Amino acid sequence: MMSQVSGHSLLLDLGFLENSSFPYDYSENESTPCCSSPPCSHDFSLTFDLAFLPTLYSLLFFFGLLGNGAVAAVLLRQHRALSGTDTFLLHLALADMLLVLTLPLWAVEAAWEWVFGSGLCKVAGALFKINFYAGAFLLACISFDRYLNIVHATQLYRRGPGTRVTLTCVIVWGLCLLLAFPDLLFLSAQHEPRLNATRCLYTFPQTGHTALNILQLLAGFLLPLLIMAYCYTHILLVLLGSRGQRRLRAMRVVVTVVVAFALCWTPYHLAMLVDILIDLNAVSRDCEWESQLDVAKSITSGLGFVHCCLNPLLYAFVGVKFRGQMRTLLGRLGCPGQEALLRPTPSSSRRDSSWSETTEASYSGL
Template identity: 45%
Template sequence: FDKIFLPIFYTLVFLLGLFGNFIVMAVMIKYKHTLTATDIFILHLAIADILLVLTLPFWAIQAVLGWIFGDLSCKIIGSVFKINFYSNIFLLVCISFDRYLSIVHAVQMYKKHKTLLVHMSCLAVWGFCFLLSIPDLVLLQSVNEIRYNTIECLHNFSSNTAYYWRATLRFLFHVVGFFLPLCVMVYCYVRIILTLMGSQGFQKHKAMRIIIAVVITFILCWAPYNVVLLTDTLISFNVLNQNCDLDTQIDIGKSITSSLGYFHCCLNPFLYAFIGIKFRNNFQLLLNQIGCKCMKKHVTPQKRNSTWSESGETTYSAL
């Protein structure tokens, strides 16, 4: 199943993820003087998505030929993947919290035209995610997978510490990498929705739809994988009984649901950039400047509004 499904799906995610996120980066770097705090978070999110999808061809090759790149590449590529997996999630949390402060409490955490603090916050996120990936850097090796009679890039636990490390890695993934970020995002967006419901105007309804879409997309993409992996975790710790049929179903389930999670990288540009008037106008202007005469009228770079409003008001003027 993996030899057929994973190469096809990973290639699709690789191409779409690179295309969408490179467009986001190109537009934002071109008009970097207009970037707001949320835009900078989105830029770092695009970088994390690109670095994550760049690892997918290696996993696609592994599905067909096994891991043929050696131990060092296994550690590096596996760690890069995990760093950007965590960065992707925690940058979404940063965007949610920044919008929560701005809209619910009318507090500007990051002052306009002072982008250094935003970049420092992003670097702190990257640093924290690097720390979370250290177990992968230590434990990942080219291992002979007996069930498939092939070499794979896997965590190689010693018999004495296997239980401890397996529990630690699963705790980091389930709790730190999904449950806690999800709780923060849901709380922030519920409060934002309640605040918007108390305001007047048509724009709030569009903003609420987008907010709901953000949360639902995150849940739909990552919840299935966490459910399947949680089942695998319960089997590993003998909470559930193990049998061959269940093992096969979990293996296939992990392949499908993890691929769905990676597809989230392709959706981020649409959720956080393409839906914003500012981004669309700047993108059209960039196309015009490189020779595409596709604009119906002249547009100028937008300077104030982000995908999310940068003011403490309860409406989104950029949507």
């Protein structure tokens, strides 16, 4: 990936995390004849990351915990059993919170070096990877649930025993743990002599890094995006053939969901695709261009992380009932002005599902 001095591991080269201009594989002897020219110098991208990443991670940490914590609090305070969509939303909020909880560690690494040892390097890297995949997979589950409800009038997770949604969540988390297993095995804190700093890095060779990047591109982005696009395209066709203001609101939510995911993550994965092509020698190397690509990966990965903060807005705050529930929670906590901040709508008490107009429409027999 890039030159041996670039390789850029925005949070330790975890696929989409591969963004700071740090070498990916430091185990190779520098005297080994690997190329016809010395490794590229990426002082510009390193300087950019030093100024950009710690600030970005700090902001995402605060807003990610605040927004997703609010979603989880409202869901957990409900006295009735959660619907399938609500359960997926709760797991999505937890995944996003766990993901942003690792950001302060990476902020310290970007500003200084990795000071937390190899054990925490493995745990933090695996935790980050697990929750990255979980976020994408849970979005796909929500899409599929709504697709069944609206297009086929099949309420798979609403009828019958609650073990169905529980089993689905167990499968999702189990698959994410399996995908993060290389992080537990191969991540460690290593001293990088060219940077004179310690980094949390993989210990396997370059081919392993390229394989992980391809896996993440396919499983963590393309597959969930294809599922969401397929499900929401069919949902839109049904909604466009119906009438009513509630259905129009549902259509807006559907479009926003898939567009937000695509806009937040497509730029980063396009940059990663170029990086993969460089690793495979399908694109010729150029030091200046590679340095600019490193900066692009830092910026676009930050945009991807912003999606963790957008999820509460897209999947919860647009729901008519959620605003009323959040207002009640703020009132119990003694927060002033909550009536104006989260004014409930007249229809918010009529539905037993809550989190989006799409879900409401589907459960009301659309």
